[in-house]
Amino acid sequence: xxxxxxxxxxxxxxxxxxxxxxxxxxxxxxxxxxxxxxxxxxxxxxxxxxxxxxxxxxxxxxxxxxxxxxxxxxxxxxxxxxxxxxxxxxxxxxxxxxxxxxxxxxxxxxxxxxxxxxxxxxxxxxxxxxxxxxxxxxxxxxxxxxxxxxxxxxxxxxxxxxxxxxxxxxxxxxxxxxxxxxxxxxxxxxxxxxxxxxxxxxxxxxxxxxxxxxxxxxxxxxxxxxxxxxxxxxxxxxxxxxxxxxxxxxxxxxxxxxxxxxxxxxx
Amino acid sequence: xxxxxxxxxxxxxxxxxxxxxxxxxxxxxxxxxxxxxxxxxxxxxxxxxxxxxxxxxxxxxxxxxxxxxxxxxxxxxxxxxxxxxxxxxxxxxxxxxxxxxxxxxxxxxxxxxxxxxxxxxxxxxxxxxxxxxxxxxxxxxxxxxxxxxxxxxxxxxxxxxxxxxxxxxxxxxxxxxxxxxxxxxxxxxxxxxxxxxxxxxxxxxxxxxxxxxxxxxxxxxxxxxxxxxxxxxxxxxxxxxxxxxxxxxxxxxxxxxxxxxxxxxxx
Numbered sequence: 237x238x239x240x241x242x243x244x245x246x247x248x249x250x251x252x253x254x255x256x257x258x259x260x261x262x263x264x265x266x267x268x269x270x271x272x273x274x275x276x277x278x279x280x281x282x283x284x285x286x287x288x289x290x291x292x293x294x295x296x297x298x299x300x301x302x303x304x305x306x307x308x309x310x311x312x313x314x315x316x317x318x319x320x321x322x323x324x325x326x327x328x329x330x331x332x333x334x335x336x337x338x339x340x341x342x343x344x345x346x347x348x349x350x351x352x353x354x355x356x357x358x359x360x361x362x363x364x365x366x367x368x369x370x371x372x373x374x375x376x377x378x379x380x381x382x383x384x385x386x387x388x389x390x391x392x393x394x395x396x397x398x399x400x401x402x403x404x405x406x407x408x409x410x411x412x413x414x415x416x417x418x419x420x421x422x423x424x425x426x427x428x429x430x431x432x433x434x435x436x437x438x439x440x441x442x443x444x445x446x447x448x449x450x451x452x453x454x455x456x457x458x459x460x461x462x463x464x465x466x467x468x469x470x471x472x473x474x475x476x477x478x479x480x481x482x483x484x485x486x487x488x489x490x491x492x493x494x495x496x497x498x499x500x501x502x503x
Numbered sequence: 504x505x506x507x508x509x510x511x512x513x514x515x516x517x518x519x520x521x522x523x524x525x526x527x528x529x530x531x532x533x534x535x536x537x538x539x540x541x542x543x544x545x546x547x548x549x550x551x552x553x554x555x556x557x558x559x560x561x562x563x564x565x566x567x568x569x570x571x572x573x574x575x576x577x578x579x580x581x582x583x584x585x586x587x588x589x590x591x592x593x594x595x596x597x598x599x600x601x602x603x604x605x606x607x608x609x610x611x612x613x614x615x616x617x618x619x620x621x622x623x624x625x626x627x628x629x630x631x632x633x634x635x636x637x638x639x640x641x642x643x644x645x646x647x648x649x650x651x652x653x654x655x656x657x658x659x660x661x662x663x664x665x666x667x668x669x670x671x672x673x674x675x676x677x678x679x680x681x682x683x684x685x686x687x688x689x690x691x692x693x694x695x696x697x698x699x700x701x702x703x704x705x706x707x708x709x710x711x712x713x714x715x716x717x718x719x720x721x722x723x724x725x726x727x728x729x730x731x732x733x734x735x736x737x738x739x740x741x742x743x744x745x746x747x748x749x750x751x752x753x754x755x756x757x758x759x760x761x762x763x764x765x766x767x768x769x770x
Binding site for chain 1 (some may be wrong): 544547548562609613633638641642643644645646667669670671674708741742743744746747749751753754757758761762764765
């Protein structure tokens with residue numbers, strides 16, 4: 237029988253709610269993911285939450301039973317919770333009926349195996365957690381290895397980013413690094429660095445993409461610093477037929493990634 | 504000299520704030536746009552706000568002077584406002600130093616000239632205003648004619664959608680219609696209806712796109728109704744190499760739109 241939590245002031249509730257803030261996530265090295273689909277994606281990738289929280293009002297579901305069983309078998313905690321309290325935890329009026337607390341992953345560059353995939357996405361100073369999660373989701377879709385976050389990016393373990401990733405936070409590798417460390421790591425092995433750019437750039441449809449191909453987009457307002465563009469092996473231009481001079485960052489990454497996918501041999 | 508507003512309870516402030524809510528926008532047939540860039544985009548498209556509000560703390564800018572002059576010359580109202588009040592109006596902690604009230608555009612299908620552009624975007628039951636604004640921005644980038652919103656979509660005149668559109672709300676045509684009315688209108692003239700689909704679909708890279716090409720994406724959770732897919736002239740499939748079975752709706756629209764752009768003759 238799972239333990240049932242009915243009070244807002246319960247310490248577990250306070251702990252779970254605290255994970256909606258970056259400073260607490262950082263200190264605890266834990267993050268929240270919500271929804272049966274996300275948690276099932278995690279489980280099918282061999283990743284189980286340390287704590288599983290289920291709404292007392294949930295409908296029975298075989299996948300939820302399997303999840304609860306696995307979490308308990310792995311020594312995790314399974315809790316029942318009033319729906320109103322779960323809503324406080326997830327910050328949504330209509331909360332999913334299940335949420336989990338996960339240990340944050342290793343996000344060092346050293347943990348990446350660049351030969352694992354033909355495409356990697358790279359984001360510099362990306363501020364919007366929704367864009368970040370969408371890039372993870374796109375990375376999963378194109379069979380990318382993961383997302384490398386340069387400089388001061390939004391937190392990939394925020395509730396918003398995890399939600400927008402639609403489970404890709406569990407399938408894509410995530411690395412966080414300063415530019416200097418990234419470029420040193422990149423040049424220590426194979427890898428083509430590509431940026432969308434307007435300067436001396438080639439048509440993105442015919443550019444010579446090569447695996448492992450690192451596709452880089454910049455900050456939502458400022459784009460990439462010039463020095464970062466200069467360090468690229470390939471600068472490609474995406475046509476802009478209207479008045480605007482740029483695409484949404486996650487859209488630009490997706491257009492590039494799908495183009496590269498059509499050029500690169502995939503396993 | 505512009506009139507200066509310093510009180511939170513001023514009727515103009517109340518009116519401006521009310522435009523953050525859909526029911527008030529609908530009743531007033533007005534919407535808010537903020538930021539010098541957006542307002543300049545509007546002006547360069549011949550669209551001026553009825554009311555222009557500027558923060559008293561703004562830095563001088565020739566484009567802002569030109570804007571204020573044009574608004575006054577057109578019989579509009581130009582107001583100065585305390586920054587703290589402007590923050591209440593726009594709902595942002597760091598408000599742009601300028602905002603405008605615009606009259607909503609005609610969003611009837613009858614107002615669309617389908618021959619004007621080779622690409623049109625269509626969204627069905629799109630719930631996220633950020634996705635909607637991003638689709639407008641992508642439409643501008645590919646030289647699309649506009650965005651057609653089917654069934655119960657987010658409001659294209661919400662502050663979030665206008666913001667995400669990065670000015671494209673002023674360059675793209677926007678139409679709102681029920682499916683039945685849209686399909687009747689579409690079949691009353693030239694037009695190829697295309698959807699991303701997993702059923703009996705062709706590779707999106709080699710499909711025979713034809714102008715005017717209407718690229719349709721569905722609701723973020725449910726996708727397109729089967730009957731809508733059946734009514735399409737072309738169903739195309741975008742490869743999904745990972746675990747997920749779909750892309751973010753705005754990303755899917757962009758990947759399709761850029762592919763179609765490479766196939767279609769453009770002016």
